[in-house]
Amino acid sequence: MKSTPKKIILRSSDKEIFEVVEAVAMESQTIKNLIEDVSSDDVIPLDNVTARILAKVLEYCKKHVDAAAANENKNTTDDELNAWDADFVKVDQNTLVDLIMAANFLNIKSLLDLTCKTVADMIRGKTPEEIRQTFNIKNDYTPEEEEEVRRENQWAFE
């Protein structure tokens, strides 16, 4: 009987190998389903996630698995974990977008919620021009089109 927890081997799109304990890997529903299909010693290829992003995702999963284990016998609040999460998403926009895509592909609901909510928080309270600037979005309206959309949504600027 093994006394060490089972390790799962993951390979990023740029061929880097990551070894993690099963519990951490299983935070991803996608990986969980794959584990059940392949034999235990195979490497699981994740062609949609680069090493840089996979490292961050695994850091998130490990933190959450550890926190859940520590909280099992107590009625502690999640303040510390929430603070950690808030720091975790203080990254540049490209990384944030990559994390959203990875969380979506790997099917990690809590990470998807965290990253999407972060972007939603960045939109909140901004004017259209500020939204464009924050996300580098091109204004593809003609002046007449923009005028019409503005009239339809005038109430949001009152």
Add this chain to the structure above:
Amino acid sequence: MEDLPPPLVVDILSRLTDSTDLARCRLASKSLNSLSHEVRSVNLLCTLSRYIKSRSPETKAHVTPFKAIFNNLVFKARCLDSIFIGVDKSLRDISFDDVDDESDDLYLSDLGFVKEWLPKVCGELRKLSISDFWIQSCWRKSEVLSLISSCCNDLMELELKNAWLSIDGLNPMTRLTNLTLEFIRLEDEDLNKVNDCFPSLQVLNLVGVGGLKDPKIHLLHLKSCMWTVSNAPLSLTIIAPNLMKLRLKCIMPKSLVLDTPLLSDFHLSVEEAYDFRVRELCNLENLQLESSSLHSILGMFPSGKSIKMLTVDSLKWTEALETRKFCLEALFDVFPNVMSLNLGPGAWSEAEICFRKGCLADRNAMKELTEIVAHLVVYDIEVTLSFIYSILDKCTNLSDMALLLHPKEDSRAASSLISGCTAYRPRVKWRWGIWKEGSKDTWVSVGI
């Protein structure tokens, strides 16, 4: 943002809790505009500033009527599963004296208004929340429950606030699992209609619901309940065989009857209970108790051998403190297996007075108790210290002591407290903090 596939963009836009932000996104780009209509929720709040602008003679011509904005949003959306329409909480503070017209532009539970949009969306609607404007709704009885119950067949969550609701024509809503009624005048004295028409409820929140006489909650599937009763002697009954979590706040009920065998998390706040009848609560693990008559409530409580986490406080404890009779022994008797105990300032003061009148009796120690969090009120530092020492002597397995002081206490008392305690039991993990009425407890590292 432009790299993200459309479904993820819609996911993000769906997390904007205000449709105003969504509307502003529409102007950012054409694709955001078209994706915004895929968002399946409308959340429209009338802010105080909008209200004021709509009344002020200089600005009111430029303010789009609130109901028109809402109707537009609903009609433009492709498919809606969640609707929230309401007025900001700050509008509750507007006094009747400041309003002298009979307008209904913000009367949101008006049947005529709801009829304009609900039939279009009722097929897919899962969540509906209407937070009305009390000034315009409190004197108009609304038949809206009849409409909602007849057309929203798949509604799962319903929340209605600040309205006067008639139950005439209320049909059963068998899919509804969550119901919240807050500051509602309900024409259902004993809650019979509520029990009959919402049989599948798992979550029921009744906060400040008036018009009740001898209300009885009787729901087979109820798991979580919050009930805040503001007026005086009603008899309250809850029969809920699957209830796990209950938050009950009342003042002086004539009688309080609980038949909730699976209850595991109970927060009870009651000033005085004359007739408190509760069957065994064998599954109760977490209990929070607040009362102005702690001693007598404890006497009425069935023995709580299963309780592991206990929070106790006294209400109105500054009144007639010397006559209070709550003491820690009584607590230990009723709840012998508590592992973690939290004492509010009132409970601490009462217990300390009891201690002053006679040492902690030589009864069986609380062996299971490992953690105490106490909000101290210091009258005499020596008495407080000896009370703490006797608790430490009695509860031999205490490993964590967290003591909070009020900012009013002087720093000398604080330092004698800290040095006295840590010297008496250095192996205990001591934590120190500050408590204040109306604020969250804050913790400090030693060296106050």
